[in-house]
C-alpha cells in the first residue's frame with residue numbers, strides 16, 4: 001500500500017522542538033517566530049479579507065505563537081485585539097508579547113475583542129495542555145465557539161488531547177488547525193476530527209533529518225493508499241482462485257445483515273461467496289445474489305465441510321446469541337482459517353474470553369470494545385489507541401476499532417488510522433458491509449494487517465464517494481456496493 005503519513009505523539013514533538021532549536025543555533029525564539037509567521041501565512045492564504053482579528057493567547061508557548069501572529073497582523077495594518085485570561089508564563093511567550101505590545105498591539109477584554117472580529121485565532125493551549133480547562137477558560141472557549149467568525153487553531157484545537165484525540169472538558173471547534181513541525185496522532189480520530197477542522201502542517205522549514213530515529217506513533221491511511229493495492233488479475237483467472245468467503249449469520253428474523261456481508265465480499269472481488277444461515281433466509285439470498293451459494297445450517301456438522309473449503313470466514317452479522325448462534329460460533333472458533341468477528345460474534349467472544357491469532361480480525365464499535373475489555377464505552381473513546389491496543393494484547397488478533405477515524409491495531413506494528421468515512425455511515429448495516437470487505441481481502445490472500453487496513457479503507461472510501469454523490473443523510477449500505485467495486489480495481493492504466 002502507498003506509504004501512509006506518519007503521525008507523532010507529544011514526546012516526539014518535544015524532541016523535535018529541542019532538535020529544531022539546536023538546528024537554529026539554540027535560538028528557541030526563532031522557532032516560535034517561524035510558527036507565528038506560518039500562522040500568519042495561513043491567515044493570508046485562507047482569510048485574506050479578514051480585517052478585525054481576535055487572538056486568544058494562553059500563558060504558554062502556544063500563546064507565544066499567537067502573539068507573534070498578532071504582531072504580523074498588526075504590522076499589516078489590520079485591527080488586532082489579543083484576549084487572554086493569564087499573562088505569559090514562559091520567557092519566550094513573554095518576549096513575543098512584549099514585541100507585540102511594542103508594535104502598538106492591544107490587549108482587550110473578551111467582549112471587546114470578540115465584538116467585531118471577523119477572524120479568531122486560538123492560541124490558548126497546544127501540546128502542553130495538562131488538565132481540563134478551568135471554569136474561566138471553559139467560558140472563554142464556549143464564547144469563542146459560539147462566535148460566528150471563522151477560527152484558526154494554532155498547533156492543536158485548545159482543550160483537545162493531541163495524542164489521544166479526546167477532551168476532558170471544553171474544547172475549541174476550529175475551521176482549520178495548523179500543526180507545527182509534525183502531524184499530531186490524536187487529531188485524526190474520535191471527537192478530535194470535528195474539533196480540528198481542516199488539518200494543515202507547517203514544517204517551519206526544518207530539515208527532514210530532524211526526524212531520524214523518531215518512531216511514528218501511528219500511520220494515517222487515506223483512500224489513495226488503495227491505488228495499486230489489488231493487482232490486475234491474470235487473464236486465465238477462474239473463480240476458484242480469487243478467494244472463497246463464508247459468511248455465517250442471519251438468525252431467524254435477521255437475514256439482512258449476513259446478506260449485506262455477502263454483497264460486500266462479492267463487490268470487493270471474492271471469487272466465491274457462501275452463506276451459512278437459517279433455512280428461512282435462503283430464498284431471499286438466492287433471489288438477491290444468485291452468485292452466492294446459500295446453505296441452510298442447523299447443526300455444526302453441516303458447517304464443517306464449508307469451513308474446510310473456504311479461504312476466510314466472516315461471522316457475526318445477525319448471528320444472535322441464542323443456541324443456534326452459539327453453536328456456529330463454537331464451530332468457527334475451532335477452525336484455523338482467517339476469521340472476521342463482528343457484532344454478536346464479538347459479544348459471544350467477550351463471554352468466552354478465548355484467545356485468537358494474528359490472522360483473525362475483530363471489528364468492534366466502541367460499545368463492543370468496551371464489553372470485550374470490561375470497561376465503559378466512554379473509557380474506550382477517551383483513548384481509542386490504548387483501547388484498540390489492549391484488545392490486540394488480550395485477543396492476539398488484528399483489531400479494527402470503528403468510529404470517526406477507525407483505528408487498525410495489530411501485534412507488533414504502529415496503529416493505522418483510517419482517514420476516510422463520514423457520519424452518513426452511522427446507519428444499520430454498514431458494519432455488516434465492513435465485515436464482508438475485510439473477509440474478501442483476507443480470502444484473496446493478503447496479509448491480515450493489510451487486509452484489515454485495505455478492507456476498512458475500501459469501506460470508508462466507498463462511503464465518502466457515495467456521500468459525495470447524494471449527501472450523507474439517507475446513505476444506505478447498498479449505495480456503497482458499486483463504489484467498493486470501483487475502488488477494488490487497479491486504476492485503469
Ligand SMILES: NC(=O)C1=CN([C@@H]2O[C@H](COP(=O)(O)OP(=O)(O)OC[C@H]3O[C@@H](n4cnc5c(N)ncnc54)[C@H](O)[C@@H]3O)[C@@H](O)[C@H]2O)[C@H](O)CC1
Pocket residue numbers: 013014016017018020031032035058059060061062063064065089090124125126127128129130131132133134137154155156180181
Ligand atoms: N513543538 C514545537 O516544536 C513547537 C512548539 N511551539 C508551541 O509551543 C506549544 C507548547 O507550549 P507549552 O508552553 O509547552 O504549552 P502550551 O502553550 O500548550 O500550554 C501549556 C501552558 O498552559 C498551562 N496549562 C495547561 N493546561 C491548562 C489548563 N487546563 N488550564 C490552564 N492552564 C493550563 C500550562 O501550565 C502551561 O503554562 C506548542 O503547542 C506550539 O504551539 C513553538 O512555539 C513552535 C514549535
Ligand SMILES: [K+]
Pocket residue numbers: 062122123124125126153154155156157158
Ligand atoms: K491552540
